[in-house]
Amino acid sequence: MPRRKIDDAQARLLAAGLSLFAQQGTERVNTNAIARRARLGVGTFYTYFPDKYALLREIELRTLAGIRAARVAAVAQAGSQPEQQVRRSIAAVVAFASQHPEAYRVSFGRERAGAAHRGPVVSESSRPTAEALRRLQVEGRLAQDLDVELAARAYLSMEVGTLLWWLDDPKRATPESLVETLARLHPATPRS
């Protein structure tokens, strides 16, 4: 009997799942296919995940964590200027999506929820963005009557939607123009 490190088997299942979900869509993929792709027995799948959607959720959580880390690092590198922070943060997400297109699409894509996919739908928290906007408001650099919660949520929707559209066909735009456009439309960015 094959003896691999536990993490090896789990990692193989995650990779297999990610690859198949991205290629064929969440619903068209079944657990047997994931196990086969991972070169594991069909029963082994259930040693690591209770079902297909648990694996999907794990992929989503890891993707979210990756994006969060990328944002934090980018903001840390940026100076204290809000505009600089916004731009760096956006650039970090665009880079992430570019480097992990499968993970991004599987985690945020339309072809995503599933028959029995119950748990809370994964989405980036709008908290950090909302708080950053509030800080600007306090400093008087942003219209006082803007609903920052709503604006933060709206901005994130835009970011996700635009990146998914871009990943559908990366020739649609350069990463630079994406960053530029998203930055300009960001609530914190002043316009002429």
Next chain:
Amino acid sequence: MPRRKIDDAQARLLAAGLSLFAQQGTERVNTNAIARRARLGVGTFYTYFPDKYALLREIELRTLAGIRAARVAAVAQAGSQPEQQVRRSIAAVVAFASQHPEAYRVSFGRERAGAAHRGPVVSESSRPTAEALRRLQVEGRLAQDLDVELAARAYLSMEVGTLLWWLDDPKRATPESLVETLARLHPATPRS
């Protein structure tokens, strides 16, 4: 066997499908359930639609047409001022989503296209928005270097994403604040 007015059966199936899709999600609903809800025989479903996704597509197309019509009417009522047009157009869509929450969610929701849903995923064309932006650019009322195609697509993502989030729990915001926020973030809206 029951004889009803022609097209009655189709209308019943559309209504039943919309209702069930909205309640349970595209994948959890099967054709038998739709037919039963419509008080029709299981085979009758297939007299009107080749499969579940054809019905879904029809719902989507009707929703799209409804939104388009609402936008056109709103813009026609607005004067020639671009800002007024933008705001009216947004208000029209918010009203549509508010009045047809099931149709909006089923047509645009993350609760996704699904397994065999092949046809082109429905999404509003970003054309009209892009052209409106371009006109403003020509008139010098919008930054010359903005990528209007990209901005239009980004704006629509924002609008859809925000409305879906709102419909998940309409207490999250008033329709007025939604319109206000979306209008402010619209690419055509100048900021202080």
Next chain:
Amino acid sequence: MPRRKIDDAQARLLAAGLSLFAQQGTERVNTNAIARRARLGVGTFYTYFPDKYALLREIELRTLAGIRAARVAAVAQAGSQPEQQVRRSIAAVVAFASQHPEAYRVSFGRERAGAAHRGPVVSESSRPTAEALRRLQVEGRLAQDLDVELAARAYLSMEVGTLLWWLDDPKRATPESLVETLARLHPATPRS
């Protein structure tokens, strides 16, 4: 409402059934398709035939009657010589199959029986052949110990099987060579 002569409707259904059965096979064809092809309402089918297999049976019976008539005419034209009669009879059947390939294939072909096809399977009676052989036996022109019933049945199997094989691809042989071969192998034909 269309008013046609009764026989017209029945004839149309028979023609439509023959054509569809030959093209697609007995099982792949359904009553709705037959009615549609006959340009009649789906319900009209049941005015003339209780089900698909009744129509099939009617086709078979007509085919058998046609073959019988052709044989009788051929034998009548032949003189009193048995060999001449055999050859003419065979030629008549080959001509029939050649002129009505659909009817022959539908009536005798392998792709024939059906789910609920109950009635007696259609096959040419071996009676006339057996009696002709018996007459030859009495006259001392055929081996006394030949089982004429069996021989007659065997010959008919050969004729039908060979003609079906031929109709599958008529380039396989000329009608003349078919007649020649079948005649030579006929029990009544002397060899060497």
Next chain:
Amino acid sequence: MPRRKIDDAQARLLAAGLSLFAQQGTERVNTNAIARRARLGVGTFYTYFPDKYALLREIELRTLAGIRAARVAAVAQAGSQPEQQVRRSIAAVVAFASQHPEAYRVSFGRERAGAAHRGPVVSESSRPTAEALRRLQVEGRLAQDLDVELAARAYLSMEVGTLLWWLDDPKRATPESLVETLARLHPATPRS
């Protein structure tokens, strides 16, 4: 869940299919019934065969192989005399049909291939018979102008048709009379 010897399940399915096909006909039998008869789950059928017709085809191929082997053995046992070979070969097939009536009927019977049965319809190759006839022709023991291909095909049709007719009711003839009659009508057999 039950664990049986590998291939046991396949063998059970083949036996169940043969039995049911022979009893009720190819079309009246469904995969569920086959699985049930084999005392296996409905899904197990699809582990071994893609559909009903794959199982049927397997039965046909095995039948064909069995007949071929029986013929080869019989001819090997016979001496070098052609007539002896012909008679032994026929006797072998009659014995096979007698011992495996279900397999013979299912494989060759009018109770036809059916709806979706696509693969090449099974039939014995007429090659060996044709070549044997040609050899006799070369040796001058058979009329030079006989079309041996056609004669071989005709003979096989006769054999199959006669055996099927016999199996419909074995009281119709003794195996010996069948062999005798088929042998006499065989193209290679001289007549008085």
Next chain:
DNA sequence: AATGAATGAGATTTCATTCAT
């Protein structure tokens, strides 16, 4: 007599999950 919308029994097929090895 003719129609065709409606019907629902029944067949096919998939796949998450189990469990003896």
Next chain:
DNA sequence: TATGAATGAAATCTCATTCAT
């Protein structure tokens, strides 16, 4: 732990037949 043959609930789709018009 790992395995994969076996399972059966459930979904899709077909089509012979009915019957109000």
